[in-house]
Amino acid sequence: MTGVPALTLFEKIWDAHLVRRLDDGRDLIFVDRHVLQETTSAVAFENLKRAGRGVRRPELTLATQDHIVSTAPGRDEATNPGGRELLALMRANAYRHRIRHFGVDDPRQGIVHVIAPELGLAQPGCVLACGDSHTSTVGGLGALGIGVGTSEVEHVLATQTLALSRPKPIRVRFQGRIPPGLVAKDLILRAIGALGVAGGRGSAVEYAGSAVEALPVEGRLTLCNMSIELGARLGFVAPDEKTFDYLRGREFAPRGPAFDAAMAAWRSLHSDPGAAFVRDVAIECDRLAPQVTWGTTPEDVAGVDDRIPDPASYGDAGRREAAAKALRYMELAPGVPLEGLPIDIAFIGSCTNGRLSDLQAAAAVVRGRKVAPRVRALVVPGSMAVKREAEALGLHEIFRDAGFEWRDAGCSMCVSINEDVAPPGSRCIATSNRNFENRQGPGSRTHLASPATVAAAALAGRIVDIRKEARA
Numbered sequence: 001m002t003g004v005p006a007l008t009l010f011e012k013i014w015d016a017h018l019v020r021r022l023d024d025g026r027d028l029i030f031v032d033r034h035v036l037q038e039t040t041s042a043v044a045f046e047n048l049k050r051a052g053r054g055v056r057r058p059e060l061t062l063a064t065q066d067h068i069v070s071t072a073p074g075r076d077e078a079t080n081p082g083g084r085e086l087l088a089l090m091r092a093n094a095y096r097h098r099i100r101h102f103g104v105d106d107p108r109q110g111i112v113h114v115i116a117p118e119l120g121l122a123q124p125g126c127v128l129a130c131g132d133s134h135t136s137t138v139g140g141l142g143a144l145g146i147g148v149g150t151s152e153v154e155h156v157l158a159t160q161t162l163a164l165s166r167p168k169p170i171r172v173r174f175q176g177r178i179p180p181g182l183v184a185k186d187l188i189l190r191a192i193g194a195l196g197v198a199g200g201r202g203s204a205v206e207y208a209g210s211a212v213e214a215l216p217v218e219g220r221l222t223l224c225n226m227s228i229e230l231g232a233r234l235g236f237v238a239p240d241e242k243t244f245d246y247l248r249g250r251e252f253a254p255r256g257p258a259f260d261a262a263m264a265a266w267r268s269l270h271s272d273p274g275a276a277f278v279r280d281v282a283i284e285c286d287r288l289a290p291q292v293t294w295g296t297t298p299e300d301v302a303g304v305d306d307r308i309p310d311p312a313s314y315g316d317a318g319r320r321e322a323a324a325k326a327l328r329y330m331e332l333a334p335g336v337p338l339e340g341l342p343i344d345i346a347f348i349g350s351c352t353n354g355r356l357s358d359l360q361a362a363a364a365v366v367r368g369r370k371v372a373p374r375v376r377a378l379v380v381p382g383s384m385a386v387k388r389e390a391e392a393l394g395l396h397e398i399f400r401d402a403g404f405e406w407r408d409a410g411c412s413m414c415v416s417i418n419e420d421v422a423p424p425g426s427r428c429i430a431t432s433n434r435n436f437e438n439r440q441g442p443g444s445r446t447h448l449a450s451p452a453t454v455a456a457a458a459l460a461g462r463i464v465d466i467r468k469e470a471r472a
């Protein structure tokens, strides 16, 4: 024994950012990068102004507009009248504090969690903060992405640090091989179903195992995105050659010899053999079916070939009641197969599944076919860069020819605080990450699934098993 402690990846990164331990038990950690979106930054800037403080490190800060922006092709800040004020405020605040601002008029605009990796702002071993829960997404590159609230945004703006309770390291290992047609979204939905939406509470989740190693970087971003739906604070994957290849040449990534030096350091970013996790869970992937949610939390999930569960089958009284309430809201009956459920809307996009590989997976299903009559189907690229790359590959034509709307980048119908709203009573199958009551519009009903499953449902007008489609 050498006496050198075996550390988890989480401990390595966290400790490297520790400024000091505070008297209240929290850790003060340095933030390498801070990204802003319009809905959570306005009040933070206002408070900063009132306190007479400035932004400590504007050069480490980047702002974009994503939540409330219109996604109508060719939109500007005024296209969604409801967003006008907030968008103008974001722009003005960024200008005043000399913060880079990628607004709707900038080719680099997009959902904050899509552009942070895409621009190379998020890098292995860095701490990236954002006033948005799904900041964990960037964990797919081996970064610690920390989602914070408005008062913490203010704290980061003023000090470039965060005071946080130290999360507990846990590990989720996806073992075996991912069946054909299935993707990271199916894996993470399965994990949430197995562990529950509180399964990761207070923790930092490292995703590992053969199936994660096999995932492309964009799939790892999807996996880490939904750490929040596991109840975790953070989720990440140890960086590897795929990560380095992904980052090379990106706008904010190191260049030339600096990249090689960074890569040499990044290679040490993994959990040491024998490192202790508070919890270590294995999920078998070999026989996984495409996953679709049936209820109003992401843990209400099943294989597409399953039936809607009977609330009475749950041992726990709280769970029984919640499932019964969810079925009432979703207007679904126990025992009904998920496959075959008619849908009204198909939404492809969001920070979970709005990247190029997601659109490619959907387009592969859609090519040469038509959206079912009466179904509204929309594709909303996660960023304008994704939109341009997809267009260079001709994906927009595949979608448009089939009857999909091909929109500009933004959060869109994931959260429906712009004009993209699902009507009351409508049933929407979506590639996003949240299926709460009213999430996509008052009275709307959401089924979460992978891009291929959503695309196939748009064509069939009902939920289908993509494995059968492939054989047909």
Ligand SMILES: CC(C)[C@H](C(=O)O)[C@@H](O)C(=O)O
Binding pocket: 039, 040, 067, 131, 132, 133, 134, 415
């Ligand atoms: C608007 C924002 C605060 C919110 C979040 O942080 O999650 C949004 O992104 C969401 O997904 O509901």
Ligand code: SF4
Binding pocket: 067, 111, 113, 132, 134, 350, 351, 352, 410, 411, 414, 415, 432, 433
């Ligand atoms: S796409 Fe959805 S989950 Fe992601 S940041 Fe936007 S609103 Fe939140």
